[in-house]
Each structure stands twice: as C-alpha cells, then as structure tokens.
Amino acid sequence: AEVSTQSTGGHLQGAIPVRTNSDHDRVPFNTPAVGCALDDTKTTALLNAAKESAQQNLKKSIGWVNGDKKSKDSACIEISSYTRIGEGYNSYIVYTIQTALGEAPKTTVQRRFNDFFVLHQLIVENYLPRGVIVPPVPEKNFMGTAKVRFGGNNENIQDQSLFIKRRKAALERYLNRLMAHHLISKDETLRRFLQEEDAPRPNPNASGIKGFMKNMETMVTKATARINEVDEWYEDKQGHILEMEETLKKILAVVDNIVADRRDLVAKSAAFGASCLHLGEGEDNASLRRAITKLSELENNLSTVHSEMADSDLFVFGETVKDYISIIQAAKAAFDERVKTFSVWESSQSTLAKKREAKNKATLQGKADRVAQCDEDIRFWEGKVEKCQEDFEVISKNLKEEIRIFEEIWVRDIKESAISYFQKLIDCENQIVGHWKEFLPEAKIIN
Amino acid sequence: SGINAEYGDYLALFKKTVAMHEMYLMRLAAHSKLREDSNFRVFLEYAKDLKVRTKNKKELIGGFFKNMTKNVDEALLSSQKDKDEYFQERRAFLVDYHNRIKETTRKTELLSESTNALSMDYMQLAGGFALLSVQDPQLQRFMGQCAVTFEVMQKLQKRVSTDEDLKLTDLFKYYQREAQAAKSLLYRRGRALADKDIAENKLEKAQEKFKDIPTAEAYLQDCKIRFERISEMAKTELDTFKARRLETYRKHLVDMSELQIRHSQSKVSELTKGLELLREL
Numbered sequence: 001a002e003v004s005t006q007s008t009g010g011h012l013q014g015a016i017p018v019r020t021n022s023d024h025d026r027v028p029f030n031t032p033a034v035g036c037a038l039d040d041t042k043t044t045a046l047l048n049a050a051k052e053s054a055q056q057n058l059k060k061s062i063g064w065v066n067g068d069k070k071s072k073d074s075a076c077i078e079i080s081s082y083t084r085i086g087e088g089y090n091s092y093i094v095y096t097i098q099t100a101l102g103e104a105p106k107t108t109v110q111r112r113f114n115d116f117f118v119l120h121q122l123i124v125e126n127y128l129p130r131g132v133i134v135p136p137v138p139e140k141n142f143m144g145t146a147k148v149r150f151g152g153n154n155e156n157i158q159d160q161s162l163f164i165k166r167r168k169a170a171l172e173r174y175l176n177r178l179m180a181h182h183l184i185s186k187d188e189t190l191r192r193f194l195q196e197e198d199a200p201r202p203n204p205n206a207s208g209i210k211g212f213m214k215n216m217e218t219m220v221t222k223a224t225a226r227i228n229e230v231d232e233w234y235e236d237k238q239g240h241i242l243e244m245e246e247t248l249k250k251i252l253a254v255v256d257n258i259v260a261d262r263r264d265l266v267a268k269s270a271a272f273g274a275s276c277l278h279l280g281e282g283e284d285n286a287s288l289r290r291a292i293t294k295l296s297e298l299e300n301n302l303s304t305v306h307s308e309m310a311d312s313d314l315f316v317f318g319e320t321v322k323d324y325i326s327i328i329q330a331a332k333a334a335f336d337e338r339v340k341t342f343s344v345w346e347s348s349q350s351t352l353a354k355k356r357e358a359k360n361k362a363t364l365q366g367k368a369d370r371v372a373q374c375d376e377d378i379r380f381w382e383g384k385v386e387k388c389q390e391d392f393e394v395i396s397k398n399l400k401e402e403i404r405i406f407e408e409i410w411v412r413d414i415k416e417s418a419i420s421y422f423q424k425l426i427d428c429e430n431q432i433v434g435h436w437k438e439f440l441p442e443a444k445i446i447n
Numbered sequence: 448s449g450i451n452a453e454y455g456d457y458l459a460l461f462k463k464t465v466a467m468h469e470m471y472l473m474r475l476a477a478h479s480k481l482r483e484d485s486n487f488r489v490f491l492e493y494a495k496d497l498k499v500r501t502k503n504k505k506e507l508i509g510g511f512f513k514n515m516t517k518n519v520d521e522a523l524l525s526s527q528k529d530k531d532e533y534f535q536e537r538r539a540f541l542v543d544y545h546n547r548i549k550e551t552t553r554k555t556e557l558l559s560e561s562t563n564a565l566s567m568d569y570m571q572l573a574g575g576f577a578l579l580s581v582q583d584p585q586l587q588r589f590m591g592q593c594a595v596t597f598e599v600m601q602k603l604q605k606r607v608s609t610d611e612d613l614k615l616t617d618l619f620k621y622y623q624r625e626a627q628a629a630k631s632l633l634y635r636r637g638r639a640l641a642d643k644d645i646a647e648n649k650l651e652k653a654q655e656k657f658k659d660i661p662t663a664e665a666y667l668q669d670c671k672i673r674f675e676r677i678s679e680m681a682k683t684e685l686d687t688f689k690a691r692r693l694e695t696y697r698k699h700l701v702d703m704s705e706l707q708i709r710h711s712q713s714k715v716s717e718l719t720k721g722l723e724l725l726r727e728l
Contacts, residue, residue, distance in 0.1 A: 243582050251575035258568040261561065268554070268561040275547075275554040282547040284540055285693060291700060411585045415725070418593055422722045426715055433711045436704050443700035446693060 075185070076100040077175045077194070079168050084148075085112075091149050093164060095171060099194045107195045113140075115199035116171055122189050122200060123178070129341075131398035132184070133334050133406055135177035136326035138170040166319070173323065180409075227342045234396070237403055238335055245328045248321050255318040262310035266303050273299030287446045294442040301435045305428050312424040320417040324410060331406060338395050345388035352381040455602065459609040466613060470621070480680075534678070537685055538633050545626040552619040559612045566604035573597035589728045596721035600714060607710045614703035622692060629688055636677045643670040 081096045092112050100106045120137035127134055144163040175194075179185045189200050229235055273296045280292035359374035472491075475481045490497065502510065573594045580590035646667040653663040 240582070247575065247578045247582060250578065251572070254568065254571040254575050258565070258572065261564045261568055265558075265561045265565065268558040272551075272554040272558045275551040279547045279551045282540075282544050284544075284689075288693060288696060291696070295700070407585070411583075414579075414586070415589055415728075418589070419722065419725055422596075422718050422725065426718045426722070429711045429714045429718070433708055433715065436708045436711070440701065440704040440708070443697065443704055446697035446700070 075102070075176075075179045077172065077179060079172045079175075080108075082164060082168055089149055093148060095168060097175070097194065109194065109197065109199075111193070111199055113138075113145075113167070113171075115193070116174065118202045119189065119193045119200055122203060123184060123187065125203060126187070126189070127184060128333060128337050129395070130183075131334050131338055131395040131402060132181070133327065133331045133402045134184075135174060135181065136323075136330050137174055138167055139326075141167075166315075169315070169319070170323075173319075227339060231396075233400070234335070234338070238332075241328055241331055241335075245325060248325050248328070252318065252321045252325065255313055255321060259310050259313045259318065262306050262313060266306045266310065269299045269303040269306060273297070273303065285446075291442045291446050294439055298435055298439045302432060305431045305435070308431075309425065309428045312421065312428070316424055317417055317421040320413055324414070327406070327410075331403070334399055334402060338392070338399055341388070341392045341395050345385070345392050348381065348384045348388045352378065352385050355381050455605045459605065459612070462609065463613055463617065467617065531678075533682070534633065534636070538630075541626055541630050541633065545623065545630060548619055548623045548626055552616070552623045555616045555619050559608065559616045562611055563605070563608040566601050566608060569597050569601040569604055573601060589725060592721055592724050592728065596717060599717045603710050603714050603717070607707065610703065610706040610710070614699045614706065618696065618699040622695075625688065625692070629685065632681055632684060636674070636681050639670070639674040639677050643667070643674045646670040 076099070078098045078100075079095050080098050082093050083096075084091055085094050086092065094110050094112050096108060096110055098106050098108050116137055117140070120134075124134050141163070144167070148164065178187075178190055184190060192200050227234070276292050276296035276299060280289050280296060283289035283292060355374060355377045359371060359378060362370035362374055475484075475487055481487065573596075576590045576594035576597060580587050580594060583590070646663070646669075650660070650663040650667050653660045
C-alpha cells in the first residue's frame with residue numbers, strides 16, 4: 001500500500017500508516033530465527049539496560065531540542081528482533097524496526113544492514129555540506145558477517161550471537177541518534193526508511209560519471225585550504241576534539257584489555273573449579289572432601305560473575321566510548337566541510353579578480369563588446385562570491401551550534417555510561433560477597 | 448602511582464616470603480625429633496650472623512646421583528606388596544592424592560596470574576579517566592572522581608590477588624611438596640622392608656651352606672630393628688601429617704574466605720561512595 005507522503009515539511013508526526021501483522025508474512029522465514037535459538041539472557045538484559053538509558057537520553061534530548069519537556073514529541077525506535085534470510089553465502093540478517101512517535105501508532109519495517117548504509121550515505125550527502133555532525137553508521141565488518149553467513153545454526157553460535165547483538169544494539173543507537181538531531185529528525189529519507197516497506201535506494205548521481213567528477217572536485221579543494229581565522233574558536237575546538245579522540249582511543253584499548261583479562265579469569269576460575277572437584281574426590285576426610293567440592297562450586301559461581309562483568313565492561317561502557325570515537329570522525333568531517341566551503345569562496349574571489357583584470361584589459365584595448373561580456377561575467381562572479389560568503393557564514397554558524405550540542409550530549413552520555421558501569425560493578429561484587437559467604441561455613445567445619 | 452603499584456608488589460612478595468619461612472620453622476619446632484637438631488638450635492639462637500657454606504662439588508654430585516637412584520627405587524617399590532594394610536592404604540592414597548594436587552596447584556597458579564592482571568588494568572582505566580578529567584573542563588570533577596575510585600579499586604584488586612596467592616596457591620603448592628615428602632618416607636620404609644627380605648634370604652642361604660651364619664643373623668637383626676623403627680616413625684608421621692593437613696586447610700580456607708569477603712565489601716563500599724558523589728556532579 002502506498003503511504004501518503006504529504007506531511008508538514010516532512011516531519012514524522014504527519015500521516016503515519018498503520019501496519020498490520022500480515023506484513024511479517026511477506027518475509028520468507030527459511031531458517032529458524034537466529035535470535036530465538038540463542039538464550040543469552042544476561043547479555044540481553046545488559047543490552048536492554050543500555051537501550052533503556054539511551055531511550056531516556058533520546059527523550060530528554062528531543063524534549064530539549066523542541067523546547068518542550070512533554071512526551072508528545074518523543075520518539076522511540078526499537079529493533080525488536082532479527083532473522084536470518086536464506087542460507088550459506090547468500091544469507092543475510094534482517095532487522096525488524098519498530099517506530100513509535102508520540103501518541104501515534106507503531107510502525108514496523110524490515111531492513112538489512114546494507115539499507116542502513118545507504119540511508120547513511122544519503123543523509124551525509126544532504127546534511128554534511130551544512131556543517132552537520134552526522135551520526136556515524138555502524139561499521140561494515142567482513143569477518144563478522146562471514147561468520148554469520150557460513151556459521152549455520154550450531155557452530156560458533158556464541159560468536160555469532162555476540163556479533164549480531166552488538167550490531168543490533170549499535171544500529172538501534174544509530175537510528176535514535178538520527179531522531180535526536182533537530183534537523184535530521186525531520187528528514188524525508190529517514191521517514192521513508194522508518195515507515196515504508198521499501199528501503200530508500202542510493203542516489204544514482206553519487207556513482208557514475210557525475211559523482212566521480214564531484215568527488216574529484218572535493219578532493220582537490222580539500223588539499224589546498226587554509227583559513228585565516230577571524231575567530232580562534234574553530235582552531236581551538238578542532239585541537240580539543242583531536243585531543244579527545246586520542247584519549248578515547250586509549251581508553252578503548254584499556255577497556256579491551258579489561259574485557260580480555262576478565263574473560264581469561266572466567267576460563268581460569270572454571271578450570272580451577274574443575275580441578276578442585278577432582279581433588280575433592282581424592283580426599284580421605286569427609287568434611288575436607290565436602291569443603292573442597294564446595295570450593296569448586298564457588299569458583300564456578302565466581303566464573304559466571306566474571307563473565308557478567310566482562311559483558312558489562314564491553315556493553316555498558318566500551319560501546320559508548322567506541323561510538324564517540326566514530327562521532328568525532330563525523331565532527332572532523334564537518335570541520336573539513338567548512339574548510340572546503342572557504343576554499344570554494346576563495347577560488348571564486350580569485351576568479352572574480354581575474355574577470356576584473358580581463359575587463360580592464362578589454363577597456364584599454366577599446367573592445368566595446370568584449371567589455372560588455374566582461375561586465376556580464378563580473379556581475380555573475382560577484383553574485384557567486386556573495387553566495388559563497390553566505391555559505392561559509394552559514395556553515396560556520398551551524399558548525400558552532402553542532403559542536404555545542406555535541407559537547408552537551410557527550411557529557412551526558414559518558415556520565416550516564418560511567419554511572420551504569422559503576423552500578424553493574426557494585427552488583428557483581430555483591431554477588432561475589434554472597435558466594436564467599438556461602439562457602440565460609442563449609443570451610444569452618446573442616447574437622 | 449607507578450611507585451604505589453611497585454610498592455604493592457614488594458609488600459605482597461614480602462608477606463609471602465615471611466609466611467613461607469614462618470611455616471617452615473614452626474613445622475621444624477613442632478616435630479619431636481627435628482626440634483632437637485643442633486643445626487636448628489643454632490639457627491634459632493645464635494645471636495651473631497650465621498656463615499652458611501653452600502654445597503661443594505662433591506656434595507652436589509652426590510645429591511644428583513641420590514636423586515636418580517631414588518627414582519629407580521620408587522619405580523621398583525611401587526609394585527611391592529605390603530602385608531600391613533595401614534601402609535598399603537596410605538601409600539595408595541598418597542600416590543593418588545599427589546597426582547591430583549599437582550594438577551590443582553598448576554590451575555591455582557594460572558588463576559592467580561589472571562587475578563593479578565586485572566589490577567594493572569584498573570590502574571590504566573584510572574589513568575584514562577584522569578586524562579578526560581584534565582582535558583575536558585565539564586568533566587573535570589566527574590572524571591576526577593572516577594579516577595580516584597579506580598585507583599582504590601586497583602589497590603583492592605591487588606589485595607584480592609595477593610591473598611589468593613598466599614592462602615590458596617601456596618596452600619596447594621606446600622601440600623603438593625608435603626605429599627611428595629610423605630611418599631618419599633614410605634619409599635624409604637619400603638626400602639627397609641626390601642632390605643629385611645633380602646637379609647632373610649641371605650640367612651636361609653647361609654644356614655643351608657653352614658657358612659657365615661652369625662654374620663647373616665646379625666645383619667638380619669639390624670634390618671629388622673631398622674624396619675621396625677622406621678615403620679613406627681612413619682606411622683606417627685603420617686598421622687600427624689593427616690591432622691596437620693586438616694588444620695592447615697581449614698585455617699587457610701577460612702582466612703581466604705574472610706579476606707575475600709572483606710575485599711569485595713571494600714570494593715562495594717568504595718564504588719557506592721563514588722557513585723553517590725558522581726550522581727551529584
């Protein structure tokens with residue numbers, strides 16, 4: 001069914017189609033849902049918790065952006081499930097996206113990863129030139145995808161599960177960030193992505209000759225730019241952002257180490273627990289045998305807690321850090337865009353100067369019709385210079401605002417993330433206390 | 448903070464060395480025979496510095512050969528039949544237990560290493576938080592607090608690791624060696640039993656040939672006495688070994704539990720305190 005696209009300036013609060021469940025039947029379910037077969041409840045709980053806090057942030061930011069704290073404008077985008085389509089090399093994962101806007105009924109669509117990628121390219125094309133910091137799309141990952149394609153439903157199911165879960169969570173955060181942006185949330189392409197059956201197609205101009213030429217132009221202008229800044233703010237900010245990027249990369253490396261060491265601890269405590277069981281069986285004293293066996297139980301329990309902590313390190317804290325490293329790349333791109341705009345302005349100024357010179361020459365030579373032509377050119381280029389200046393001023397202003405918003409959201413996100421992380425650690429350490437307290441009486445009665 | 452970490456390592460090693468040496472000396476003092484040893488007395492009581500001579504070449508080589516023959520003995524005597532049920536059962540138990548505890552000791556060592564690695568990670572995380580605190584004025588106090596909390600977490604994790612090493616790893620290492628020593632005692636007894644059997648055969652042969660009977664009789668008597676003495680001592684030793692092992696396991700496991708409970712509770716309290724402060728910032 002065609003959806004009425006007439007809406008107030010493309011804002012998503014316009015005509016929203018009601019989808020029925022029959023749409024699900026149109027997706028061929030050849031293999032059992034990978035999502036259903038995996039029962040990793042703890043990871044899911046963590047991801048839900050992370051999603052919860054992301055939703056909270058989203059609601060807050062939408063409210064703030066619209067100057068309205070009420071939930072009337074709140075948007076909630078959720079990737080509720082995923083399925084494998086097809087088998088082997090040609091198989092891929094399809095994600096079910098549910099969108100709820102304010103009080104309007106939910107809409108549901110099916111999208112594969114590539115659709116997100118196309119959406120991202122279209123949004124970048126549209127908004128980057130305006131100096132917008134475009135939320136980054138989750139990376140393509142050849143290894144992870146290959147594992148999923150060839151993995152089947154038995155081998156490496158934990159690996160697959162982790163990869164798909166992380167990607168699903170990342171895609172959800174991506175969509176919610178798009179919705180949190182005051183300009184992008186009103187975008188028609190985004191609306192189509194979230195509501196229409198067919199995903200937006202790539203822009204034909206982006207590939208092919210036209211696109212190639214455009215890319216060449218941008219590459220050349222990028223290389224030669226250097227702005228004589230009136231306002232130091234831009235250089236300062238860029239420096240600050242680069243510094244932040246370095247720090248975040250360091251922190252991510254540390255988090256990766258922590259996760260690796262904790263997963264090692266999971267393995268080593270389980271192995272120790274197993275050897276205790278073996279040792280207990282060889283004991284000649286009944287109370288000692290019991291105690292050593294209980295020690296084995298304890299270590300297995302601790303191993304589970306360590307595993308929970310490792311997931312928390314990764315999902316609660318690590319993913320936030322990782323996201324912001326990508327967002328910083330987008331910020332750098334926005335700064336570069338401003339430089340490009342300046343470059344174009346500069347080059348149009350120099351062209352104008354050339355045209356004026358040409359007019360002088362023609363005047364001296366007394367060629368009247370040439371002079372008239374030059375006048376026309378000059379008028380054209382004066383207009384161009386004015387437009388370029390305007391463009392530069394607009395992008396400079398936008399960028400400042402974008403950075404301001406970015407800094408606010410960054411502070412809020414990282415604080416939220418750190419607090420959740422602390423909470424999870426407290427939780428786990430309390431569990432550890434509990435397990436040792438269970439064991440202590442067993443040790444005391446050795447006799 | 449690098450210095451703090453190194454000091455933590457030094458302290459841990461110091462604690463461990465003290466504990467090991469103390470345990471050794473107390474064992475000697477508790478032993479009815481060994482406590483009488485004059486070397487031991489000198490070690491404990493001589494007021495000035497001791498001059499200890501290390502093994503000279505002859506003693507080193509002698510020790511090497513002794514080890515070799517011991518292994519051969521062990522192989523031969525493990526197939527020896529013993530009429531005494533107590534010793535038969537004890538030997539079977541010790542051989543089996545020694546194998547099991549060897550495995551457990553290895554796994555405990557690996558676990559200890561892994562626990563220790565985490566403390567360094569916490570230190571680095573604290574460093575990362577500190578960087579953010581310095582670079583971003585809006586996060587200065589928040590991240591500063593995070594850094595402080597994780598510095599404490601590093602200290603606590605180091606204590607977790609040290610105590611695990613001291614109470615668990617060292618326990619199993621020690622009793623692996625004790626089990627080996629007990630096995631060794633049983634083999635010496637087995638040797639004495641074998642000697643006695645050989646002496647009995649020699650006497651029989653001497654009686655058949657009517658030659659050197661008194662020598663053979665005297666030798667057999669010596670072997671009998673030696674065998675009885677070693678059997679008596681072995682029984683006492685094995686009984687005290689069993690009792691001592693129970694007591695040591697109990698003490699170490701209880702201490703370990705109490706310490707780990709305390710460390711985890713400290714972690715919870717530190718994190719909770721930090722969290723409260725973070726919520727306000």
